Structure formats: structure tokens, C-alpha cells
Amino acid sequence: MLHFHVNPLGNVTREWSEAPLNVGVFDGDFQLSAIPTLGPYHVTATVKGERLVSETFEVQDYVPTHIDVEVRLNSIPVLEDQGLNLTVSAKYPLGQPARGTARLDLYIEGDVLDQTKTVSMNGMANLQISFFKPPVILEEEHNVRLKVTFTDDLTSKSYPILRFKPSCYYDAI
Numbered sequence: 001m002l003h004f005h006v007n008p009l010g011n012v013t014r015e016w017s018e019a020p021l022n023v024g025v026f027d028g029d030f031q032l033s034a035i036p037t038l039g040p041y042h043v044t045a046t047v048k049g050e051r052l053v054s055e056t057f058e059v060q061d062y063v064p065t066h067i068d069v070e071v072r073l074n075s076i077p078v079l080e081d082q083g084l085n086l087t088v089s090a091k092y093p094l095g096q097p098a099r100g101t102a103r104l105d106l107y108i109e110g111d112v113l114d115q116t117k118t119v120s121m122n123g124m125a126n127l128q129i130s131f132f133k134p135p136v137i138l139e140e141e142h143n144v145r146l147k148v149t150f151t152d153d154l155t156s157k158s159y160p161i162l163r164f165k166p167s168c169y170y171d172a173i
Contacts (some may be wrong), residue, residue, distance in 0.1 A: 006037030008059075019045075032059065064092045067159045069150045070100075074126070083130035089123060090150045090159075097123020100152045104129065107145040114144075 007013050014030040025043050026045070044054040074085040084106070090098035091168050099122045106114045106129055115132050119125045148161040 006042045086127045103149045105147040
């Protein structure tokens, strides 16, 4: 009995000239290289030159299903700050840092875009965003809106922010 394993380039990467059976079943394993050739692999079992069974599996690039993007205020902003001190973090599902670009759009006074800031990051970035046009303070509290989108370098896919911590209030103190 001969079992062989063929990679996408057509090379035989593993052969067993004698395949011991355990209750009529061959049990064998093979390890792909750390950086395997992408594409379909074929495993075939033959007896005396006759093909009995063949199976195919495909090795593909790992593409994360999502990225967890988080924005945190490093300090509660007060009027004297005239801006926001933030940390933006982005992680893959298994916790590894995501490399990419974060785009932050800062809105004040409703839907008035104050500024857009773009930063390259590898997992995390600390930012100080100063207001170009400080909000008109008519109350003790004034809301600003921050829209954050992270674009992953690996997939070029964009992810909107999933979480803000804590709520963003601009206090006039």
C-alpha cells in the first residue's frame, strides 16, 4: 500500500511505502512547513498501482473575521484642555495587535466636523487631538462626537469603532 501527499506545486511531500493498518485504518500524519505553499493539497491511497481513495484540502491565508477596535479617554477633558487625550487599540480575535491606520473624525456642535486625524499604528496609538474650533460653552456639559475607523494593513478592510470607554463628555469647568 502506498499513500502519498502532493503539494500545490505538484511535488510529492510525503510517502509511506508500507502503511501499517490498525483495525483496517491507516493512521499517519505529516506537518506542513511554517510558511506552506498556498493552494490545494492532495492525499491519495493506492494498492498495487490502483487508486483507492483521494482527498483534497486547501491551505489559505489566515484572514481574521473581525478586529476589536477600542477608544479610551486617558483623562476626562476639561475646558482648559481644548482637546482630547485618547488611546486607540486594535486587536485580532486571538489578541495579537493589529497593524493598520486609524482615522478619527472629531465633530463638535452637532454635526460640524472640527477635524480629521489619521495615524498609523501597530496595536495601539496614543493621540492628543486639539480642537481647531473649541465648542461654544452655553452649559456645564458639552458633547463632542468622535467617529473612528480602523483599516487593517493585512486585508485592507475597514472596521468602525466597536467600543468607547468611558462616555466622552467635554466639561466646561
